[in-house]
Amino acid sequence: MKSSPWIRWVVAWMGVGLSGLGSLGLFLWEGGPWVISSLGLGIGLCWAAMASLYMQLRKSQRERAILDSKIVQSHKLAALGELSAGIAHEINNPLAVIGREAELMLHLLESSSQEGETSRQELLESVREVASQVERCREITQNLLNFARKMEPVFQKVDVNRLVEDMVKLVERETQGKGIQILREYDKHLEPIRTDPPGLRQVILNLLNNARQAMEQGGTIEVRTKASSSGGAEIMIRDTGCGIPQEQLPRIFDPFFTTKAHGKGTGLGLSICHGIVDRLGGRIRVKSRVGLGSTFVVELPSHPSGLEKGS
Amino acid sequence: MTPPRVLVVDDEEDFLETMVNRLKRRGLEAKGALSGPEALQMIAAESFDVVVLDVRMPGMDGIEVLREIKNRWPFLEVIMLTGHGSVESGIQGMRLGAFDYVMKPADLEDLLGKILQAHERRSLRED
Amino acid sequence: MNEIQKARVLLVDDEERFRATTSRLLGVRGFHVGTAASGAEALEELERNPYDVVVLDVRMPGMSGVETLGEIKRRQPGVEVLILTGHASVDTAVEIMRLGGADYLLKPCSMDELVNKIEAALERGKAQERR
Numbered sequence: 003m004k005s006s007p008w009i010r011w012v013v014a015w016m017g018v019g020l021s022g023l024g025s026l027g028l029f030l031w032e033g034g035p036w037v038i039s040s041l042g043l044g045i046g047l048c049w050a051a052m053a054s055l056y057m058q059l060r061k062s063q064r065e066r067a068i069l070d071s072k073i074v075q076s077h078k079l080a081a082l083g084e085l086s087a088g089i090a091h092e093i094n095n096p097l098a099v100i101g102r103e104a105e106l107m108l109h110l111l112e113s114s115s116q117e118g119e120t121s122r123q124e125l126l127e128s129v130r131e132v133a134s135q136v137e138r139c140r141e142i143t144q145n146l147l148n149f150a151r152k153m154e155p156v157f158q159k160v161d162v163n164r165l166v167e168d169m170v171k172l173v174e175r176e177t178q179g180k181g182i183q184i185l186r187e188y189d190k191h192l193e194p195i196r197t198d199p200p201g202l203r204q205v206i207l208n209l210l211n212n213a214r215q216a217m218e219q220g221g222t223i224e225v226r227t228k229a230s231s232s233g234g235a236e237i238m239i240r241d242t243g244c245g246i247p248q249e250q251l252p253r254i255f256d257p258f259f260t261t262k263a264h265g266k267g268t269g270l271g272l273s274i275c276h277g278i279v280d281r282l283g284g285r286i287r288v289k290s291r292v293g294l295g296s297t298f299v300v301e302l303p304s305h306p307s308g309l310e311k312g313s
Numbered sequence: 314m315t316p317p318r319v320l321v322v323d324d325e326e327d328f329l330e331t332m333v334n335r336l337k338r339r340g341l342e343a344k345g346a347l348s349g350p351e352a353l354q355m356i357a358a359e360s361f362d363v364v365v366l367d368v369r370m371p372g373m374d375g376i377e378v379l380r381e382i383k384n385r386w387p388f389l390e391v392i393m394l395t396g397h398g399s400v401e402s403g404i405q406g407m408r409l410g411a412f413d414y415v416m417k418p419a420d421l422e423d424l425l426g427k428i429l430q431a432h433e434r435r436s437l438r439e440d
Numbered sequence: 441m442n443e444i445q446k447a448r449v450l451l452v453d454d455e456e457r458f459r460a461t462t463s464r465l466l467g468v469r470g471f472h473v474g475t476a477a478s479g480a481e482a483l484e485e486l487e488r489n490p491y492d493v494v495v496l497d498v499r500m501p502g503m504s505g506v507e508t509l510g511e512i513k514r515r516q517p518g519v520e521v522l523i524l525t526g527h528a529s530v531d532t533a534v535e536i537m538r539l540g541g542a543d544y545l546l547k548p549c550s551m552d553e554l555v556n557k558i559e560a561a562l563e564r565g566k567a568q569e570r571r
Contacts, residue, residue, distance in 0.1 A: 091499070094526045095455060098548035102461040105551050109468060131457055144384075156434050172416060176400050199430060203414070204407040211400050274408070 016052055020045050092142045096135040103128045103135075155198035155281050157306065162195060162202075162235045163188040163227055169206040170225055173214060181220025192229040196305040201278045205286075208271045209239045209298050216243025216296065233304035234284075240297040246290040254288065282306060317432035318342040318360060322352040322378065323367040323394070332365070335421055341428070349373030353381055361389065363412075363431045365424070368395040368402060376405060383410045388438055390431035394419060447562055448472045448490060452482040452508070453497040453524070465551050471558070479503030483511055491519055492565065493558050497547070498525040498532075506535065513540035518569075520561040524549070 023045060107128045110121050167186065174184050213223045221242035228236040246254060255276040279286045283306030290296035319341050323329045329345040336343035344361075346352035350373060352364070364382060368375035379391055390412045393403070403414040412431045415424060449471045453459045456477070463473040474489060476482040480503055482494065494512060498505035509521050523536050523544040536544050542561040545553060 091526045094547050095458075099455060099458050099461075101548040101550065102458055102465070105465055106461050109465060113468075128461075131461075156437050158430060158434060158437070168413075168415075172403055172414065173400055175397075175416065199434070200407055200410075200412050204404070207400065207404050207407065207414075211404060214400070271404075 016048070020048055089142060089146055093139055096138045096142075099135045100132050103132045155201050155278075157196045158199055159194045160197050160199050160202065162192055162197075162237065162302075165199065165202060166206055166225060166227060166237060169203055169210060172207065173210040177214055177223075182214060182217055182223065183221075184223045184225060186225045188226075189228045192227055192235055193233065193304070195233075195235050195302055197282050197284075197302055198278075201282060202302075205275045205278050205300060206237065206239075208275050209300075212271065212298075213239055213241035213243065213296070216241050216245075221295070230301060235302045235304075237300045237302075238297060239299075240295060242295040245292040245294055246288070246296055247292050248290075251288065251290060255286070314432065314436055316341050317362040317428055318344075319363050319365060319428060320344055320346060320352060320355060320361045321365045322346045322349070322370075322375075324348060324370045325367075336425075336428075339421075339425060341425075349375075349378040349381075352378060353385075356382065356386060356389065362435050363428050364389060364391045365428070366391055366393055368393050368406070369397075376402060376409065379406060379409050379411055388435055390435050392424075392427055392431060446470070446472065447492045447558070448474070449558060450474045450476060450482060450485060450491040450494045452476045452479070452494060452500070452505075454478060454500045455497075462551075462554075466555070469551070469555055479505070479508030479511070482508055483515070486512065486516060486519070493520045493522065493542075493561050495522045495524060495545075495554070495558070498523050498544075506539065509536070509539050509541055518565070520565045522557055522561055 023041065107125060110125050110128070167188070170184055170186060177184065210223065224240040226238040230236050255272050276286055279300055282302055284300060284302040287299045288296060319336055321329060321332050321336070321343060323332070324347055326347065329347065333343045333345045344355065346355050349370060356364070366375050366378060375393060379393070382389055382391055391410070393406045393411045393414045394417055395414065396417045406414055412434065413427050415427065449466055451459055451463050451466070451473055454477055459475045459477070463475050466473045474485055474491065476485045478500055482496070496505045496508055505523055509523065512519055512521055517540070520542040521540065523541050524547050525532060525544050526547050533544060542564060543557050545557055
């Protein structure tokens with residue numbers, strides 16, 4: 003969280019303006035000391051007011067950042083709650099059918115039946131229905147397990163430069179002839195790190211794709227890797243596209259937040275990237291200026307401490 | 314780790330045969346399937362560690378096959394191969410769980426490295 | 441057979457097999473049972489034949505259980521309505537009561553529970569009539 007640039011400008015110009023007033027005051031020296039002192043008092047009060055306004059702003063920005071992260075957390079929890087409720091509802095239906103079939107079977111078996119064959123047929127039908135409902139439940143739980151498994155990273159030794167270049171080559175095929183240039187600079191000293199290869203590929207591909215889409219009229223994408231001081235990796239993707247407005251920046255990693263037109267883009271890309279990088283023990287940062295472009299930086303540790311099984 | 318058992322899926326018969334033979338010569342167990350449905354049948358019948366799957370196939374396309382595979386055998390790693398794949402289908406493929414997305418013509422050494430990495434991932438996950 | 445067991449029950453649920461089996465088991469216990477697969481069908485059936493109690497699943501495609509409840513009470517306030525719901529919450533219960541529902545049941549429920557609630561609803565209905 004940084005203080006807005008505009009506030010700094012206002013404060014600076016106020017300073018200049020008030021100094022000017024102060025100089026004017028010196029000219030009014032003839033008016034006697036009381037003019038000077040009242041002017042001085044006035045200036046002092048203005049400064050005090052500006053300073054306290056500035057402090058208030060910084061404080062509310064800090065609070066806003068905390069609130070934002072709490073909102074993200076509660077969205078995630080709400081989403082999780084919704085998912086669980088959804089699954090529970092789904093499973094209740096087959097369970098209700100199974101319960102009924104069991105009761106029907108009890109009835110068929112307990113009642114003295116003159117039509118032995120019909121009864122047997124019905125029993126068979128009932129049992130088959132139970133089997134089919136159990137299969138239905140299995141599908142529901144399988145879907146949930148698949149979803150959960152997809153979220154789990156598997157850590158392997160990865161040559162980050164190779165991985166990034168693979169993704170760049172993929173995107174380059176599509177950007178050729180469209181006025182988009184991709185420049186790369188890979189750090190030769192970057193050692194392999196332990197991370198999840200398909201997860202990282204997804205992130206890089208997504209970021210490259212976003213960069214490409216931000217530059218409909220053409221431009222340059224710069225891709226850089228750097229060994230970080232802790233032995234991990236830093237991957238930077240910079241574009242010269244339309245950029246992201248300041249007020250949208252805090253929300254771009256939110257699920258379903260998108261600046262694309264309706265129907266184009268689900269708004270999930272960056273939130274998925276953020277989730278993946280998070281699970282890899284890393285961080286993703288963004289800087290952007292409207293009209294100039296955006297820079298995304300993905301930082302990854304050399305190995306995720308405490309995240310790997312048996313680590 | 315035992316050598317990976319690879320299933321290559323591609324509707325181009327020549328490409329398929331060449332690829333399978335090349336992999337065999339490098340010491341891998343490799344078989345081929347000419348279509349999605351054939352591939353799914355083979356996977357159901359025998360064990361494979363890695364599937365190398367062409368994205369563009371008539372009938373059941375690569376993404377559909379990938380979806381089926383991930384639904385039924387989530388531990389099976391899939392490498393997508395594309396002749397002129399779009400970035401979007403690459404993203405989609407990876408989101409569906411593909412291990413990697415490689416362009417044709419694929420350099421054999423490169424592909425081999427990816428197959429081995431995919432195989433390693435599979436063994437790591439099976440606990 | 442006592443009066444309650446001659447009661448007419450309309451069972452409304454979009455799951456075909458569930459409808460069939462439940463209505464059969466209710467029949468065994470002496471109820472006259474009609475079925476409908478949706479809210480709209482239920483309203484149609486209510487126009488055609490008289491019923492004492494409607495058992496209504498809350499989640500159905502098209503007209504929801506709660507919407508159907510409202511409509512039934514509007515058209516035939518004398519009919520008792522029981523709601524079958526996947527989960528209970530104070531909000532749901534309040535809403536159901538507010539709209540005129542007699543009671544609600546958690547799905548999955550046993551036949552005994554269902555019959556008990558149907559009988560209770562019928563008692564209530566009779567008590568209201570006598571007033």
